[in-house]
Amino acid sequence: MRQMALIELVDISKSFDGELVLDEFNLKIKENEFITLLGPSGCGKTTTLRILGGFETPDTGRVMFQGEDITDLAPNKRQINTVFQKYALFPNMNIAENIAFGLKISGKSKEYIKDKVKYALKLVNLSGYEKRSVDSLSGGQQQRIAIARAIVNEPRVLLLDEPLGALDLKLRQEMQYELIRLKNELGITFLYVTHDQEEALTMSDKVVVMNQGYIQQMGTPEEIYNEPENAFVADFIGDSNIIDGVMMEDRIVKICGCVFPCIDEGFGKKKPVDVVIRPEDIIIGKPGEGILDGVVTSNVFIGVHYEMCIEAGGFEWLAQNTVSYPVGQKVSIRVTPENIQIMNKPQSEDEEALALDE
Amino acid sequence: MSKKIFSGPFLAFMLCGTIIPLGVIAYYGITDRSGAFTFENIKAITTGEHWEALMLALMLALISTVICLLIAFPLGLILKDSKLGKKGFMVFIFILPMWMNFLLRTMAWQVLLEKNGIINQVLGFIGLPSLHIINTPAAVVLGMVYDYLPFMILPIYNALIKIDKNVIEAAYDLGAGFRQVLQKVIIPLSVPGIVSGITMGFVPSLTTFAVSNILGGGKVNLIGNIIEHEFTTGSNWNLGAGLSLVMMIFIVISMALIEKFDRNGEGNII
Incomplete structure (x- = not known):
């Protein structure tokens, strides 16, 4: 029809x-x-x-x-x-x-x-x-x-x-x-x-x-x-970590100095990008087990799960987990490749203003 | 306890300014010159001259109220939607005369309407026949409309601006045209303001003697003029008081109407 x-x-x-x-x-x-x-x-x-x-x-x-x-x-x-x-x-x-x-x-x-x-x-x-x-x-x-x-x-x-x-x-x-x-x-x-x-x-x-x-x-x-198309959408819909990253080559992105495998292609080499990672997609483990090591800086119980801030690699990551990690505990974080969302940086200042608003 | 002390001056004012005078009027109204109890002063309303004056007053007050309503409601609608109205400026302009002494305003009309007054001079100058409405009921109605229109506009305007804009839009949205929106939504919702406005215009028009004195030139005798005459030149306070009591019935009816339609005090300006 x-x-x-x-x-x-x-x-x-x-x-x-x-x-x-x-x-x-x-x-x-x-x-x-x-x-x-x-x-x-x-x-x-x-x-x-x-x-x-x-x-x-x-x-x-x-x-x-x-x-x-x-x-x-x-x-x-x-x-x-x-x-x-x-x-x-x-x-x-x-x-x-x-x-x-x-x-x-x-x-x-x-x-x-x-x-x-x-x-x-x-x-x-x-x-x-x-x-x-x-x-x-x-x-x-x-x-x-x-x-x-x-x-x-x-x-x-x-x-x-x-x-x-x-x-x-x-x-x-x-x-x-x-x-x-x-x-x-x-x-x-x-x-x-x-x-x-x-x-x-x-x-x-x-x-x-x-x-x-x-x-x-x-x-x-x-x-x-x-699959939010830009930082505004990612920020407005749900909670998210929006991090500056560099697309090293296809399927490889560098965030906070560490290399994360991802599934995005076609961004070119050494291209600055915005990376979106949902808090529930951050996998918390023992120190050394993940890609980045860090420390829990806050922990709030919000119903179904705990919402934690993890200071790692110079960025404060928002993470959600049903398991509680007390403040001060050393942890590691990693993200499975398909949960890393790569977005182009806004091209013009005008677009940037749009994206940053609110 | 302490709060009661503050209400003291107001209670004293009410007592001296309203309750005692009312009692005195009532006393005079039901006694004759010798102080004996009688209903004659009240019954006097039915005698020829008094009855005629009451009917004329009722009719002129009614006409002026209808004219006021016909002017005030559309004006309220226009002011409600206009940008100027929102800032209150236009309303202010229409209400402005209310703050001027109303005797002055009425006298101004006398000067305007006179046989050789400004209006007739202008009419004569542009070659139109002159207007002879001074000292007629028409001039009195004109004066009433001019004097009491602001009292009608304000409560109606207040009631109209309180109508939720969404409710009017909802009516349009559901398929109603302007007339239906007016009939089914706007007018029913502004009834408190309309009733309040009618009362504010009707009661003073009904009881006026100044407007009819100035613009009627003694030829338009309203019940207010008769009562005034009895208290002043006639020196029959008992009769004046008796007729006043009759007039009070109309005021009480008006107040009851306001009470019934204006439960939320919406259209009230006092």
């Missing part, structure tokens, strides 16, 4: 008060995809969403929906619904009226609306809440109503603007699974905006990492996590 892009953003630029938020931004979204825009605040992700929803007009560029230009179409004319960050339920209406809002506007019959409201409430596990007032619901319940209110209209695309940001951790995790379930049941395209990398990795089919109005990397959660 040929998958045509449902939504296409073409060369979108937008600035507020002279500050460029999006710069020649391009993005294609396929039908039935769960796509997440991930980045720090101010990276342009919410602006992208608002341009799609119709609440902002881009300075330049076009928004295409199924091949049609909808750049200047008003929000109420788009087959797109939004779930807002702060729920934005109508405080003057009860739950059923809130959910029925869009259906009433489009002139559906009373019977249809009643059935739909019931169905939507069941979908978000809040059956029987029709007559409740907005105030009487908890944050998590309000957010689920906001989702129900959006999906009853059977939009082609659902935009979600950090919808779980205000919820506590437990509820957030529950809602993540709920959203995945909803997406699979409804077959709607989800465009999700968040600054929470865990949320992005858990739910998405595709993650778009953004910074300062540019796409830093786009790919599946695994690709983003395992």
Whole structure:
């Protein structure tokens, strides 16, 4: 089956008060995809969403929906619904009226609306809440109503603007699974905006990492996590050690004066590179057993494992291990070749600024 | 204990400034000149001249309130979304007259509207027929609108800016057009401000005597003028007090309305 892009953003630029938020931004979204825009605040992700929803007009560029230009179409004319960050339920209406809002506007019959409201409430596990007032619901319940209110209209695309940001951790995790379930049941395209990398990795089919109005990397959660394309992505997604290294030749990288075997090729000889090593990939052993010897300088228990800092070769390595090594203990570290991720150094100063930001 | 001492001056003020005068009015209202108990002063509202003045006052107050509302609500909407409004500058401009003595403001209109006043001079100069609204109910309504409009704008504006922008966007997002958003979201959510504004405009318009004196030229007799007359030239304090008690019913009704719609004190400017 040929998958045509449902939504296409073409060369979108937008600035507020002279500050460029999006710069020649391009993005294609396929039908039935769960796509997440991930980045720090101010990276342009919410602006992208608002341009799609119709609440902002881009300075330049076009928004295409199924091949049609909808750049200047008003929000109420788009087959797109939004779930807002702060729920934005109508405080003057009860739950059923809130959910029925869009259906009433489009002139559906009373019977249809009643059935739909019931169905939507069941979908978000809040059956029987029709007559409740907005105030009487908890944050998590309000957010689920906001989702129900959006999906009853059977939009082609659902935009979600950090919808779980205000919820506590437990509820957030529950809602993540709920959203995945909803997406699979409804077959709607989800465009999700968040600054929470865990949320992005858990739910998405595709993650778009953004910074300062540019796409830093786009790919599946695994690709983003395992093969970050630059230091910004590596730093933003999960914890990581980003170390200066020199690519001696294919499959050999020199870090902190020691030679590490790796699996990357084609960087040339004696080329300075950025090396990314995830803390969980650092193997700790007895002194002399690894590639570098060092000493544990801190040790914090953070749940599943211990997070330790190991001073070795003039660099403070962040390491995670289920075995605890006390502070002051002499250890060695090594990394298996496939867990060493080599990245080109940023070419220009501009790129460097992008990478170092945040 | 010590905190109670601080409230002393305020209690004394309330007692001397509000409660005692109210008691005195009530006493005068239900007694005659000899001090005997009577309902005559209150019943007097139904007699021809008084009843007419009350009806006229109600009608003019109603008209001026409706005009104020028709000006204030759209203005509030415009100010809410304008950049200037956000900084409060435009609101400040509209509220500015409120700080000037309202007798002065009303007298200014008298000068403007007079037969040979500025407006008619300008109209005559550009060859238009002159305006004869001074000393008519129309001039009184104009004065009321001018004097009490700021009191209407402020609570409505306050209620409008408190509406979450996301809620309005959500309504558009769900397919509503401007009229539907206005009807189903913005107006229902600004009801506290509207009710507050209506009360702030209606009650003073209903009870005014200064505006009708200055711009009505003695030809527009409102209930306020009658009460004033009884207290001053008429020297019948009992009748004046009795009619005042009737007026108080309207004030109490208004306050009850505010109480009902404005539970959160949202639209209140006091």
